[in-house]
Amino acid sequence: MVRNRSIVVCIILTFITCGIYGLYWYVSLANDVNTVAGVQDTSGGMVLLLTIITCGIYGLYWAYKCGEKIDIAKQNRGIASSNGGILYLILYLLGGIIAYALIQNEINKMA
Template sequence: MEKRSIGLAIVFTLITCGIYGIYWMYKMTEEAHMLLGRQTTASGGMVIIYTLLTCGIYSFYWMYKMGETMTEAKLMRGMHADNNSGLLYIVLAVFALGLVSYALIQSNINDVIDFDAQNGSQLPQQMYPNA
């Protein structure tokens, strides 16, 4: 698992009129689950399907759960975590700043990846024994 450039992800999302954003959502879901060692939402593919079927409403739930997931992943490593990040992501999305929420989620994922790399931590093994 590698860190993703937030700036490039935003640029690619804008250039592709949101298509890269769908892929980004998929990847963030899978990476967050991998970092925690268990699923907290539907799989990445199902998140995309549910979001499309509900005309975007499921994405609000997903953002909230990604906030909780990354908070839990950080806390299990002894990192500082904001317990209200999921709520922040929803508020940003309500005000048409969902891309900012994506950037913040990716930033949290990158922070955990950095922490693991610096401390020699291994991925949790409950869900991904071959990772």
């Protein structure tokens, strides 16, 4: 089940917990995007593990694929979609939390 999370609360909790909540949010986003798109790819826990093992490189791939999955979810709902994968990839490079916030916003719209 996809949860409608407050983006502001998630960002504040990430800073207050020195990033620990950010890891939970990352896992939840990966699971929620899979659920919304109807695709059961890599689970959130595995995404986190692969990102840690590859020193963040898998996170770049995940951000791009996340955009594609959100586009699939939008198309399934009859909503116009754009190539968000490139946007999420660039924002993930600049600061992951910005990409998390935009991804969460899209998930909240579809929840």
